[in-house]
Structure formats: C-alpha cells, structure tokens
Amino acid sequence: MNIAGKKVTLHDMCLRDGMHAKRHLISLDEMVAIAKGLDEAGMPLIEVTHGDGLGGASVNYGFPAHTDEEYLEAVVGAVKNARISALLLPGIGTVDHLKMAAELGVKTIRVATHCTEADVSEQHIGMARKMGLDTVGFLMMTHMIEPAQIVEQAKLMESYGANCIYCTDSAGYLLPDQVKDRIAMLRQELNPETELGFHAHHNLSLGVMNSLVAIEAGANRIDGSAAGLGAGAGNTPLEVLVAVMDRMDVDHGIDLYKIMDVAEDLVTPIMDQPIRIDRDALTLGYAGVYSSFLLFAKRAQQKYGVPSRDILVELGRRRTVGGQEDMIEDLALDMAKERGLI
C-alpha cells in the first residue's frame, strides 16, 4: 500500500465517543486537560459532546456529569489551535442545540443518521451550513447496506449542504475490502470538493487497518481516539495510527510523542475499564451491533442474569440501529422470562 504524501485531517473522539465508555461522566478538568494535550500535539479537530450527541442527556442514554454547554464552554476556551466539533443526532437533539453549540464557539457540526435515513437531517444540515459551519453528514452503521445505497444517502446530505460525508462503521463490523468499496464509490460519486471521512470501531482489531484502506480509497478525514477511548472496543487508537502513518509518510500534522503521551498519561488513567476487545466487544464486531450497546448489555446481564453475548447477538439478529438502547432492557426481560430466570 502506498499512501505516501496523502494529506489527512485527524479528528479525535475520546471526549465524545469516549463518553460512552465513561458512561458520560468525564469531569470538566479531565476534558480540559485532555483537550489541551491534544491541541498541543497538533490535533486539528476535537469532538466534545455527550456520547449520543447534543441533547443526549437522558435516562435512555445516561445523564452526563455536566451539560453540553458546560463541556463546550470549558473546552472551547482551553484550546489554542484545534477546532471543536459537536455531534447531533436528529430525533435526539434539535436545531436549538445546534445553535447553542455554534454560539459557544463550535466550528464543526456533524449531523448523524442511520445510514438509510439521511432525509431526517435536512433541517439540521441546512441550518449548520447556513450558519457557515463546517458541516458534516455522518452516516452510521454503514455495514448494513450496499455501497450504492450509501452513495444515494450521502448525496442527499450533500444536497442539503454537507461539505463532508462520513462513512461510519458504528459496529466495527466492516472488513477492509468493504471499507474500500464504500469509500471508493463515495469518492467517485460525490462532488470532488466534498470531503470524505471514515470512522471506525476497533471491535475486530481492524481500526488502524481499515483507516489506512479508507485513506488509500480516497478518504481525507479520519476519526480516532487517543488510547482508543470510545464505545465498544473503542475507536481507532490515534497514537497507533499516527505512528503507522509516520512510517508510511502520510501528511498528518501530529506530533507522535505528544499524542503518545496524551494517550498514556491523560486518557488511559481515566478509563473505568480497559478499552480492549473483550468477549462482548468482539461480539459487537462479529454480529454487527451498535458499539455503545456494550455497557448496557453488561448491565442487563448483571440485573437479569441473561449473558450479555446472547443479548447482543439477538440485537444484531433483529437489526437494531443506533439509539435503540431502550431495547436492551426490554429484550433482557423477554429473554429472562423465556429462560425462567425471573
């Protein structure tokens, strides 16, 4: 693989996707320290939001330690060069949240929908673009449909005003060839000026590999997370990706030792559990299940005695999508009844 000289914009997820792994309880001090470290390492983009996006504070997804406003205000004021981004899932957050984030200094808005439902994002993408924000359409769970269908949905988002489209492997299920097919077709079919991004989960240990494949196929924005802190087995560990890209002469703009230090000294110490491919995270990647379901399934096992792996496999079989966290307790209750556990 030769990707020497390619220019790649990295986007750190540990303060947004990492919120899933921290049950949305990262402290303001931790956020600020990590964001400063990332900024000093040269990270151009840092996402800061509840794991389920703006307005995600809920019984269903978890109440965060602080409000969206408090987190954004603290981090925006602490970084010198990095741009702060926020995630928004229509159906959870609204354009009111989007305006709030922009007023607090967020420069990039990523509007996320399930990969077949792009048309719920028109309002939000349109508004973000109108406000002059870097506007990203973020298609989730793209392993569930074929590349041509993804292109169709991406074009909708592009038509609403997105200047960048993400192909997201929310379940960490995609194999390298599947990433290549998706990114290559998107690159061919979208406007040449539309940027293209890839977001991985490391559930099958393919985060770094798939990111490289995406770059080769034409993606120029890559998500990852210092120390991999993210849902499931985490996101692509950025310090590893940077080291690999360094050796492959990719133009990434990050100070390798500094990002290694952020991962080791700032992010790893705040982890509640090791971010690794345990049995359940592997099941997510194997069965194609939304990565943030991981801790919910573990908790359901504790409460109702149904093995979390069985719950996750069934969630995959039923083709659940991101946001259906409420289904986990409901399903665990059904399974516990069937098995005579309650």
Added chain:
Amino acid sequence: MSQKIKAAIIGPGNIGTDLLMKAQRSALIEPVWMVGVDPDSPGLARAAEMGLKTTSEGVDGMLATMREDGVQICFDATSAYVHAENSRKVNEQGALMIDLTPAAIGPYCIPPVNLKQALDAKSMNVNMVTCGGQATIPMVAAVSRVQPVSYGEIVATVSSKSVGPGTRKNIDEFTRTTAGAVERVGGAKQGKAIIVINPAEPPLIMRDTIHCLTESEPDQAAITESVHAMVAEVQKYVPGYRLKNGPVFDGNRVSMFMEVEGLGDFLPKYAGNLDIMTAAGLRTAEMFAEEILAGRFNPSAA
C-alpha cells in the same frame, strides 16, 4: 338507527384514508366529505367510491356547501404548514377542528388522559399531539396521577416505512411537541422525547419506552395498578396497545415497555404509530359528537 354527526376529512393520504375506514364503522360519526388538493389522488377516488363528496380544491372547495351538508366536525390530516388556515376556515363555518398535524394551535388531547377537559373547554380546535405522544403520554399520566413525576422521557421507535416525508423534513417538531405534551398532559415537571427510525424488513411494530423519575420513592403497587388500568383505557380504541414489560422499578425510575400494533385498516399493522393517531382522533370526535347529540355542546363560529 341512531343519529350521527357529519364529518369531513381533509387530506386523502394514508392517514386520512385510514381514518375514513375507521369512521365508517363509527356509531357516532358519519364521514361525508373528503378534501384533497390533487385531482389524481387515489385517496379522493377511493372516498368518492365510498359515496363521499370530494374536492381537489382544498378546504375552499368544500366551504360553500359544508354548512348545508351538515358538517360539524373536521379532521385535518394534512401538514402543520397549512393547518392554521384550514382550521380558521372551517371554524368560520361552525365546524370543530380535530388536528392530526403537529401544528398544535389548539389544546393537546390525549383521549384517556384529558379528553374530558377538552370537552369541558368547548374548544373549536383540539390537537392530537404526535404518534409518539399518543402512545406514551397515557403511561406518564398513569404514574403522575399516583405521585409527582419530576422527569418523564419517552422513546418511540418506528419503522422507516411508517414515517412520511412531512415528519422527516421537520423531525424537531416531533421531539418538541411530544416533550411539551409529556409535561402539559402527562404531568411530568420536565419532559423529553426521542424518536428512532429503524429500516428493518419486515418492518418492526411501533415500540415505545417510557421512563419516569418520581420525586419520592415510587409506590410500586399503586403505580402498577394505575398503569394496567390506563393500558385498558387505551385498548378501548387501540386494541393492539400492549404493555410488554414493566413497570420496572429501579430506585426512583419507573419504566414501561410498550408495543403498538395497528388494526390494519388501510395502514399496515406494524404502523401502530399511525393507527393510534387516527384511532385517537376518531375517539375524540366521537366524544364531541356525544356532547353535540346530547345538546351540551353546539360548535359555532367564534
């Protein structure tokens, strides 16, 4: 044969047609007009076949004769954008408007919770909130009538096929309107609404989760009884309304897991979200019709 109140349905799409099929079985409502804007609309043709008067010129096409046709109740199954105008026009002709759009210019109505207040208020426009609201707010109210609820949250998961372009274009309206009604009708001090759209095939039946946080320790026996009684109330007009699991008690959290299967009149059974809207709209109209027939309410131009 008992007397019926004559009604018009505005909007010959999926919702309007399903409503028409339900209304034809009603002992209290007689649909006489179907109003559309497209002369080629299959919904208009279907209504004409069933013997209704039809127009493709919008509400204006019905206004001249609606009084002499005896129309006293109208249903609006179009969109929030045109609802206010439609409502003003039919109100001027002395007909009550039941709003199935998310426009919400009139008071919210969730039949088993506050229909009686809506009747007492003699409002000329009542709003049916949203599909998610119809499916979940009865459960919030079932808890809040037992003890104070500081926070009510609903998650509605619907099949992709049952979500029309209007809802998709303005999904924020769903979350805002539903959250507002969780507070005002459901009785939660703070309300939150989430909608998830799932494209699985075959389409999933609408499912809803309701989480309430009670101010003090929940009275489990009283809440459980109240929830079951409320489910029975909703089942009177939506037989496929089912409490799958719960109430689950976890500290001050009370959670109910519901499934809503439609009757499958015009809409498929999985689209319980649409069915519960048409059923609730008709239920509301029937209650008003009873009031009109009993001489307790006389809808008239303001």
